[in-house]
Amino acid sequence: GDSVTQMEGPVTLSEEAFLTINCTYTATGYPSLFWYVQYPGEGLQLLLKATKADDKGSNKGFEATYRKETTSFHLEKGSVQVSDSAVYFCALSNRDDKIIFGKGTRLHILP
Amino acid sequence: DVKVTQSSRYLVKRTGEKVFLECVQDMDHENMFWYRQDPGLGLRLIYFSYDVKMKEKGDIPEGYSVSREKKERFSLILESASTNQTSMYLCASSLLRGYNSPLHFGNGTRLTVT
Numbered sequence: 752g753d754s755v756t757q758m759e760g761p762v763t764l765s766e767e768a769f770l771t772i773n774c775t776y777t778a779t780g781y782p783s784l785f786w787y788v789q790y791p792g793e794g795l796q797l798l799l800k801a802t803k804a805d806d807k808g809s810n811k812g813f814e815a816t817y818r819k820e821t822t823s824f825h826l827e828k829g830s831v832q833v834s835d836s837a838v839y840f841c842a843l844s845n846r847d848d849k850i851i852f853g854k855g856t857r858l859h860i861l862p
Numbered sequence: 863d864v865k866v867t868q869s870s871r872y873l874v875k876r877t878g879e880k881v882f883l884e885c886v887q888d889m890d891h892e893n894m895f896w897y898r899q900d901p902g903l904g905l906r907l908i909y910f911s912y913d914v915k916m917k918e919k920g921d922i923p924e925g926y927s928v929s930r931e932k933k934e935r936f937s938l939i940l941e942s943a944s945t946n947q948t949s950m951y952l953c954a955s956s957l958l959r960g961y962n963s964p965l966h967f968g969n970g971t972r973l974t975v976t
Contacts (some may be wrong), residue, residue: 763909782962783962785964787965791971792952792969794866794952794967794968794969794970795905795952795954795965795967796966797964797965797966800964802885802962819897832934840905842906844962846962848893848910848912848959848962848963849906849907849920850895850907850965852897852905853903853904854902854903854904855904855905
């Protein structure tokens, strides 16, 4: 079945460092891909998405490119802030609207 | 902005009790979902619904049931709570079936079963 694998955390970085969180997927057909973020004490919220190969999703300085050849959707940010500390989930959705999540990566940013 | 409201933020119940978790969304979304979130396991889909009175099993439906009598409300029912159902429960909704719409989540209900 469809699945999502993302790098395990926690990831700890200093403020202004470059961030990469790796995500790869297994799916039939052409899924849509998402990154969700969960801030402490809150539910998940959509960070960015891409619906077809080579699409780049971006929001709040974060970017991810849908790479069909490597089945990847890695999340990047050029300069992280303390306020980016959260748990990040990679996810995919196929035709049946069921969204399958990775296990999440906890990110700590040190001032 | 879509608002998904879960009725309780924290809940403590005893083993064997029947537990109701309520979720309401205010944007006329067709699809509604219940997930549980556990450390190291991420989010796992319990049940989902594409329309009123419709329900579909997710990946871990055992020990749970759901009710969707009105489009905006989706209830998760633990028929006889057990300690292994202690978890964070997240409700979500999305706009239309078949369009891979993103999910909108509530803030979660942390359930402890003693």
